Amino acid sequence: MKRLYQLLLTASMMLILLTGKNALAHTNNSIDHHGESSNQKSILITGASTGIGRHLAETLANAGYHVYAGARKDSDLAELNAIENITSIRLDVTIQSEVDAAVELISNNGTGLYALVNNAGIGGGGVIADTPVDVQSIVYQINVEGVYRVTKAFIPMIAESKGRIATTGSIAGTLAWAGGSAYSGSKHWIEAFTDSLAAEMAPLEVSVSVIEPGNFQSHIRRSAVKRMHERVKAAGGEITPEMLAQYKATEKRELSYKIPEPVSAAYMHALFDENPMRRYMVVPNAEEQAMTINTKIQQLVQLNTWGEYSFSEEELINMLKAAMRNSSD
Template identity: 65%
Template sequence: MSRLLSRLSGILLVAISLASAAQSPETQKSILITGATSGIGRNLAEALANEGHHVYAGARTGAEMAELNAINNITAVRLDVTKQDEVDAAVQFIEDGGTGLYALVNNAGIYDGGPVLDTEIGVMNLVYQVNVEGVLRTTKAFAPLVIESKGRIATTGSIAGTVSGPGFAAYSGSKHYIEAFTDSLAAELEPLGVKVSVIEPGNYQTQIRRSAVKRSMARVVGDGGVVTSGMEKQYKAMEEVELSYKKPDEVTLAYKHALLSDAPLRRYVVVPNANEQQYTIETKIRELVELNSWGPHSYDNEELLEKLKSALGQ
């Protein structure tokens, strides 16, 4: 009985959100965002809701859901992307609401890891359970609704899907997967009228780094250790770094283009400064040169430049 009442209450919230929408039914979109409680997901959810779209906002706790439900045009959905039962329940919830689903935003993600030789397999697995398996799980579950709407699927990648360095093997590896995932899914769903994009942010204000430090401290306690003053200082320093970054408004603008434009791009590199843009692009150029550096079938320099010019022309 309690589960039935909860579902009926959720459907009522959907109805209230739709009734308060500023847009007409023809222009309003229903969009699901995973990981919508903070950072990029929360910024995007509020922006879309403010413009009259109906947002299903993924959250993991009752308190988070209550906070999201208090915002006009947002309906909270309990959704841990690592739990198939919650994903299945979210699909059923949206189907019961009768709104359909125009777009899925795969935003939930975590950072963790460290130097390759020091990273435990369990830590690596956790990153992949959220950033890789979670994206695959939600996409497979919600794709039928998006296909029915001939809508959009967009995923939060990272410039770490192109660049990497010491301590980033786990996270960058998961974001490299998102690049391949996007290209494959885009080709597979294009005949069905669904557009697929990846948004690749640089360093913006989120809680992803602080959350990683918290998990590290929790592992220490779980192993019988104690949180030292040095660990607490590390968290405080990470908090100061994260709060010094720009809010992810620019990431939201890219997402809105990917979700609502008539001509969405496959990739959106969104960075807060020129240095991050240049570093990302120069890394890709270096990799292009490396790919062409070995074997009898490589292009000569002039041919390679012509290929680049041709691609720029397209």
């Protein structure tokens, strides 16, 4: 049955490739956006205007790769496009027409696409009892549906190049807190998405990874506060001194974090190493490492507590040892 499933899966993916063949016809001797003949690997990054996405775009460009950098604002697009080896693309991951236009642009450029980095995402949400559904929904529209939409659109190109797909998750994919169900829930979804996609892409020789950062410098928290202010103004309210102070405190907090250089390093391994990993947890300190791993252990204990098939402590330890040996093979 497993063999039959794999055959059917491979056949269905080959059908996707065939239907997208016209869009992939010209992949050699391409011309980059600075007018030079190039056989560079091309990588698309969504959400490349700030934070992790911007740092990774510049890291890849400096290493000689060609980056298609997705952004929404004209100022960000112009700034990105001025960087050597970067071609900016207007790309709001919630708008199908912009995703389709990005596919068409890359196809017409003839560069092919070696890798997709799903980085676009937002924070936000709130306490369930007090937060309107639409405020929660916008997080899922970007962090979940956006990732799904973009990945689905670019699978034919990535499969053609036998390349890589990597997504920015978070240690919030393991952790959760009061008021964090929207963001944490979206990152929990990234975990399942990564494993399912990896199984689907394996017959096509496409590697799939998730990079799970802790707290690094970005704009995600400030952006969430700004959206809250915009909702207040849209409802006819006023931005109070306390709300402005909240933004200033959030800004100070974000700028106190380390720049996301270790996150870009993990992405470089996931995208180009001969043996990419499925998961990369990247944290700025030992405390975040311990907090995340301890939460995983607590979840394991909770899963194993109920029912007649629970494992003993010794059995669990032996399972852990075996898993660690397998991961180092």
